[in-house]
Amino acid sequence: MNSKRQVLIPTTSNSPAADQLFTNAGFELNYGLTAAQAVQIQEAPDRDSQIAAAIEAAFGRHLETASALQALGIGGHIPVTAAVLDRAPNLEVVYIGAAGFDLIDVPAATQRGILVVNAPGGNATGVAEHAIGLMLSLSHKIAVADRQAHLTGQWSSRQELKAAHPPLSVLGGKTLGLIGCGHIGREVARLAQAFGMRVRAYDPFMDESVAAELGIARSVTLDALLGSSDHISLHTPLNDETKNLIGPKQLELMLPHACLINTARGGTVDADALAVAVAEGQIGGAGLDVTEPEPLPDGHPLFSLPNVILTPHIGGASPEMLEQSAVTAATLAVQILQGTPPGSVVNPEALEAYFINRSTKVSAGAV
Incomplete structure (x- = not known):
């Protein structure tokens, strides 16, 4: 034996x-x-x-x-x-x-x-870099310009890109709202600060001393964070408390130019509600490395939205x-x-x- x-x-x-x-x-x-x-x-x-x-x-x-x-x-x-x-x-x-x-x-x-x-x-380094990459791609319209160029075989129209929602912008000077500030959230904060972003975080489990050490502000409520951030990035586990944490009500609170980034768990975001919010111009766009369900079913509305970037859960891969x-x-x-x-x-x-x-x-x- x-x-x-x-x-x-x-x-x-x-x-x-x-x-x-x-x-x-x-x-x-x-x-x-x-x-x-x-x-x-x-x-x-x-x-x-x-x-x-x-x-x-x-x-x-x-x-x-x-x-x-x-x-x-x-x-x-x-x-x-x-x-x-x-x-x-x-x-x-x-x-x-x-x-x-x-x-x-x-x-x-x-x-x-x-x-x-x-x-x-x-996998904090990889996922954090991916989150920042999605923010950059949405702000600078990298993905949509590249898609147009490959689809048409022509140089993308700068005027069309500038006119499309959300507007062209930079990360510097903008406010990043983190939902969850564990290993990955903290790495995202560090990278975002290197781009000159102001960082706020909503995390009921984060001590004030940790926020001070990171040089970020704590948001007392999720609603306050959603209503004051140019980019929202999720970094929470999926559990009963975080299931559909971002749904119709929360999307309504976001700024009209704000972009939602999810490299955490797909189930934290109501994908159908997100598709509606983006399609109606309620928010600026979204960058998703995770979805619920995963993969999304063929023909899901998110596939048709130019200001939504979809990657197949590769942030930490x-x-x-x-x-x-x-x-x-x-x-x-x-x-x-x-x-x-x-x-x-x-x-x-x-x-x-x-x-x-x-x-x-x-x-x-x-x-």
Whole structure:
């Protein structure tokens, strides 16, 4: 019988460096797919169903003995439900090399004394740069001018661009309103200040001292932020409190030239209401790296709006950011498996129960 504790990666490796952290610590890695199989599946017409089948097969083979479970695969985030957790009696930690953990049932994990870790700040540079890039593209009409030039095969009309809503503008001297000021929000603030922007933030969890250190102003209410910002940029997780945080009412409060940037989670913005607001000139435009649903259905009204920029959730998808995020999450998972309090955890309320349970296992010689 194998005495090494097991780490389950349900599809294939997305970071050899992260995997090596487990190996160096004496853990055994179990993969659902070889690299060759993963490539073959990704090229298949029924890619999604094959990935789901591969994950289920990996769960059937390895979930019962797994001490750690990676919740990110070749198809994106892997759902880790209460039912999945019930099939994993030895599971100690679920880890994901990303900032978001929407598909992990964190309350269920907490109830079972299982810790959940993500990659806080692992992709902050990439996502923050992407947010600023969307602001620049909207302000300078980079995307719309480029589309016109490629579509017509002609130099874009400067007069038409200048006349179109929102007006040509610069970031310098404008006010950026941040909704959420965690790792990514703070990096966006730093970059925006380099462009000469005034930065305000609405974040109920941000201490005044943090705002002072960043050189930004705190907004007491979301409504006040929406009504006083030239650009609004979302940087919140998706949960019950932030679902459709930006809907018809909030869009009505925004300035008529203001642009909405979302590189956080699609579900924080009501996409249908946003399409109406942009189409009617209620706001200046939007830059979206995430949507709900994702991807948007064919023919969605947002596709027809020239002052809406759509990118396919690539803000944190550069190789550098993916690697950094994977290593960040794996490092935290290894700390947990070795009995060390992790530097960060999604469900800190489970820490006490986890370490009590681990102490019992150590005493019994099970760890």
